[in-house]
Amino acid sequence: MKAYVVRRILLAVPMALAVATLVFLLVHLAPGDAADVLVRPGVPESVAVQIRANYGLDQPFAVQYARWMGSLVRGDLAYSFTHGRPVAAVLAEALPNTLLLSALALLIAFGLGVLVGVVQAIKPRSTDSVLSVVVLVFYSMPEFLLGLLLILIFAYHAPLEGWPVRFPASGTRSPGYEVMDFGGRLADRLYHLVLPVTTLSLVLTAGVSRYVRGSMLEVIRQDFVRTARAKGLPERSVIWKHALRNALTPVITQLGLYLPVLFGGTVLIEAVFGWPGMGKIVVDAIGERDQPVILAGSLIFALMVVLANLVADILYALVDPRIRYD
Amino acid sequence: MTEPSPAMERATAVDARPDGGRTWLAFVLPGAPQILEKRWGLGGCVVMVWLGGLGVLGLRWRAVLDVGGYSMDEWVALTTLVLGLVLAWGWSVTRMRTAESPARAEPSPWDEARTVFGKNRLAVAGLLAIVAIYLAALWTPYLAPYDPMADDLTRRLMAPSGDHLLGTDEYGRDVLSRLLFGARISLSIGLVAVAISVTIGTILGAVAGYIGGWVDGLIMRLVDLVISFPSLVLLVTVVALFQPSLFVIIVVLGLTQWPGATRLVRGEVLSLREREFVLAARALGFSRARIIARHLLPNVLATVIVVATLGIGQTIVLEAGLSFLGLGVQSPTPSWGTMVNDGRDHLTSEWWLSTVPGLAIVFTVLAFNVVGDGLRDALDPRMRG
Numbered sequence: 131m132k133a134y135v136v137r138r139i140l141l142a143v144p145m146a147l148a149v150a151t152l153v154f155l156l157v158h159l160a161p162g163d164a165a166d167v168l169v170r171p172g173v174p175e176s177v178a179v180q181i182r183a184n185y186g187l188d189q190p191f192a193v194q195y196a197r198w199m200g201s202l203v204r205g206d207l208a209y210s211f212t213h214g215r216p217v218a219a220v221l222a223e224a225l226p227n228t229l230l231l232s233a234l235a236l237l238i239a240f241g242l243g244v245l246v247g248v249v250q251a252i253k254p255r256s257t258d259s260v261l262s263v264v265v266l267v268f269y270s271m272p273e274f275l276l277g278l279l280l281i282l283i284f285a286y287h288a289p290l291e292g293w294p295v296r297f298p299a300s301g302t303r304s305p306g307y308e309v310m311d312f313g314g315r316l317a318d319r320l321y322h323l324v325l326p327v328t329t330l331s332l333v334l335t336a337g338v339s340r341y342v343r344g345s346m347l348e349v350i351r352q353d354f355v356r357t358a359r360a361k362g363l364p365e366r367s368v369i370w371k372h373a374l375r376n377a378l379t380p381v382i383t384q385l386g387l388y389l390p391v392l393f394g395g396t397v398l399i400e401a402v403f404g405w406p407g408m409g410k411i412v413v414d415a416i417g418e419r420d421q422p423v424i425l426a427g428s429l430i431f432a433l434m435v436v437l438a439n440l441v442a443d444i445l446y447a448l449v450d451p452r453i454r455y456d
Numbered sequence: 457m458t459e460p461s462p463a464m465e466r467a468t469a470v471d472a473r474p475d476g477g478r479t480w481l482a483f484v485l486p487g488a489p490q491i492l493e494k495r496w497g498l499g500g501c502v503v504m505v506w507l508g509g510l511g512v513l514g515l516r517w518r519a520v521l522d523v524g525g526y527s528m529d530e531w532v533a534l535t536t537l538v539l540g541l542v543l544a545w546g547w548s549v550t551r552m553r554t555a556e557s558p559a560r561a562e563p564s565p566w567d568e569a570r571t572v573f574g575k576n577r578l579a580v581a582g583l584l585a586i587v588a589i590y591l592a593a594l595w596t597p598y599l600a601p602y603d604p605m606a607d608d609l610t611r612r613l614m615a616p617s618g619d620h621l622l623g624t625d626e627y628g629r630d631v632l633s634r635l636l637f638g639a640r641i642s643l644s645i646g647l648v649a650v651a652i653s654v655t656i657g658t659i660l661g662a663v664a665g666y667i668g669g670w671v672d673g674l675i676m677r678l679v680d681l682v683i684s685f686p687s688l689v690l691l692v693t694v695v696a697l698f699q700p701s702l703f704v705i706i707v708v709l710g711l712t713q714w715p716g717a718t719r720l721v722r723g724e725v726l727s728l729r730e731r732e733f734v735l736a737a738r739a740l741g742f743s744r745a746r747i748i749a750r751h752l753l754p755n756v757l758a759t760v761i762v763v764a765t766l767g768i769g770q771t772i773v774l775e776a777g778l779s780f781l782g783l784g785v786q787s788p789t790p791s792w793g794t795m796v797n798d799g800r801d802h803l804t805s806e807w808w809l810s811t812v813p814g815l816a817i818v819f820t821v822l823a824f825n826v827v828g829d830g831l832r833d834a835l836d837p838r839m840r841g
Contacts, residue, residue, distance in 0.1 A: 148681055153693065160697030263578075266829070270821040272773045274780045275796060275814040278803065282811070286804050387683065394688030398777050412689065413781060416696040428689060435684040 135444065142436040149432040150202070150425060154195060157421055163187050164211045164419040185211060187421075198425070208422040212415070217426045220411060225430070227302060228407035231399065232392050234327045239334035244378070246335065247342025251350060252369055262343075269336035273395045277329040277402035284325060297325045300404035326403045330395050334388065341384055345377040352376075385442040389435045479549075486548030502544045509541040512594060532644040533594055569758075572834040579830020585823040593639040602630035604637040605788040613806050622812055625798060627788075631809065634790035635816055641791045642820060645706055645775045646768040652710025653771075654764045657717025662748050662756065664718065665725030676722075679715040688777060695783045705784060709771055717763045724756045758835035765828035769821040776817050792817045 165181040182188040186197065201208055207217040246265065250258045268276075285299035298304070304318050349355065350373055358368045397409030408427055415423035478489045487502030563571075573579055592599060601621075608628035616623045622631035664675040694708045728734060729752070737747045778784035779793025787794055792813040799809030 145681065145684060149684065152681070156693060156697060161699075266825055267818065267822060270769060270773075270825050271818050272776050272780070272793075272814070272821075274777060275811075275817065278796065278800065278810055278814065282803055282807055390683065394777070397688050397692065398780065401781055409689075413692055413696075416693060424693065428693065431689050432684055439684070 135440070138440050138443065142433075142440065145436055146429060146433050147199075150199075150429045151195075153425055153428045154198065157419075157424060158191055158194075164421060166419070185421075198422075202429075207426040210415075210420055210423050212418045212420045213423070217422045220423060221408065221426060221430065224406060224408045224411045227405060228396055228400070228409065231323070231326055231330065231405065231407060232396050234323065235330035235334060235395075236388075236392060238327065238331040239338055242331070243335045243338025244342050244374070244381075246339035248346055248369065248374060248377075250339065250343040251346035258343075265336045265339050268332050269340060271333060272398075273329055273333050274398045274402050276332060277325070277399055280325050280329055281402070298322050299325070302406065326399050326405055329402075330392070330399050333395065334392060337388065337391070338381070338384075341381055342377065345380050346373065349373050349377040379446065382442055382445050385438060385445070389438040393431050393434070482549045486545045488548075490548065502548050505540055505544045506548075508591075509537055509544070512537060512598075513541075532648060533640065536590075536647075537594060569831075569834040573830050576830045576833065578826050579834075582823040582826030582830065585819070586827060589639055589820055589823065590643060592636060593643050596636045596640055600630075600633035600636045602633045604629060604633040604790050607788075613802065613809075615806070616808065623806065623808060625795075625809055626802065629788070631795075631812065634795060635792075635813060638790045638792045638795060638813060638816065639820070641702070641785055641789065642772050642775065642817070645702070645709065646772045646824075649706045649709035649713065649771050649775075650764050650767045652707070653713040654717050654760060654767065656711070657714035657763075658721050658753065658756070658760050660714065661718040661721025662725050662752055665722040666729055666748055666752060667744065672722075675718065679718050682712060683715045688774065691774065691778055692781065692783055695778060700778075700783055700786060702785060702789075705775060705778065709774060713767060713771060713774075716767070717760065720759050720763060721756050724759055725752055728752055728755055762828055762832045762835060765824055765831055769824035769828065772817065772821050772824070 163182070164185060165178040165187060179188070186194060189197075198208065207221070209215070210217050210220050213220045246261060250261045250265075253261075280297075281299045284295060284297045287293075288296035298321065302319065302322050303315075304322075307315060307318055310318060350369075354376075355368060355373050358372045359365070363372070393409070396407060397413065399405065400407045400409040401413070408430065412424060412427035412431075414420075415427065478492065481492075482489045485503065486506050487499045487504075490499030490502065493499070606629065608624070611620075611624050611628040613626055614620055614624040614628075620630050620632065622635065625631055625634070660675050660679075664672040690712055691708055695705060698704050734747060734751060737751050742750075775784055775791070776793030776796070779791045780797045782794075782797060784793055785791035787798065795813035796810045796817075799806070799811075799813070802809050
């Protein structure tokens, strides 16, 4: 098991480098660079030439690639063109926000998704069809639309109508955050998290529960479930311990596949809720052709997915002892 | 010599060739012979497709002759229109009750799937919804009450009324007309991008599964590479770096969404390759290419159809997300995602500007997902309870 984990981590390194190289190539193939964006019309061409020289953008492709790879290997993510700060510092501010958002959403989505999926699988057909339709509607709903609808209802209409339930439309904290005590700060952060996390997790829940339902329906028909029932185990134990444990195995492998979807979702959610996270930083950087930020941002996204796949594989082994690694 | 039994008599009656008149009728008005045979539903549909298609072609005849200056969605609309006409015609001419075999011993898997699908009311409703959206997209130039791109600053931000059923946006453009044209963009992108991605995914999956070895390893590493990249982040990068246009968006979506199909097809081929019919084909000395194309691909068709149907929904959502970020189809060309984004500034007052195109996305994607689920239940015998 240990050897397997080590090998997987070692395999993840070339994977991340391949992704980085791909993005590097893309950025270079694309027309226009940071100098074109920074230099406004009317500014002499010599300024653009100077900027390119400063950033090393006038060097041949191979030189730029070797330099960037060299600094990456030393753990240096280079200097942002537009932020005027090291890329590492820029991303270090944004990463926790994104991780908080996606981790909470993932937790809720898996908990709720498993619950809904199992209920669908064990309840009579009528309950199942009603829930299926609800799940399918959320599954078909783009995250940004759900976000806008929630903003419309809970941030705009609720105060107008005087409803007690209202949430902020954007940002991570209220103006008076600095003077609050610890409890107040925690409550304020959670208060701002409600709408983005709800949006992200509802869409994800739909995907998870669809999968759990299918997997559960297959497992429930198997002999060992009948055996468990026959030997007089309470139904609760049969479903939630024996059947669910087996039904979850394929779901966990899907975890790695959900993560790219989740990160794609956070990019949109951050745009909707003005959430200062990785997605927003990277999208802004693309507009500015801020090459080091684009590269570092994509690399981190890819690394997180690779890591999540690793975690999924380890969980897989924990849930299903039949899996052997060699 | 005994009297012919009633069963034999019926068989000969069915076997009789139709008279020449009916064949000619099928050539001129496909579907009519089927109506004469009292197959109202099918015959009626074919007649309607034929007449409707001819009508659109007739109205657009000038535009069709005027080669060039076509936008992508017009090409998609035109191609599918002609294809639909040819299919309707071909079906009617070949499917007259000529040589209908006297009840096959066993219904084919496709017949069974059709029966199961037909019983799924939700899926049938979804299929009808798709057809309706598709027809609306096809007829858009005649259905839309206004030019979807014409600004009229004297009629900005008007509430829904008799003149403008869904109101106007901040440039005074009619929202209903933009919604209808947006259906064209969404469907075109969904259909073409999925056609690209499913073709790539199926071929790579079949090759990886059948040939195996280092080819399999290479293809699957490539799959891992593309999958481990958040597709929206990749899309945003590519689309933003190259100028976003309908063409770029379709190509990028097509080239990034194939790994799902590859994985599923490879999995199926891995189990199919051990079956006897593949062994027999190999024993006959058929080439690898022939075995893949003629023996394996037809057997994974069911999976591919399901993947494609569900993929269209996902692709439409992705395109909407891109457009929402301002990186998709560029204004003034109407795309549903762009419309939602444009309406954001007026969310508090003119809330319908964002929500109506948003609900159009949900409705369309829902229809494709319902049909995809229905097809999976119908085509996958394991799922039948």
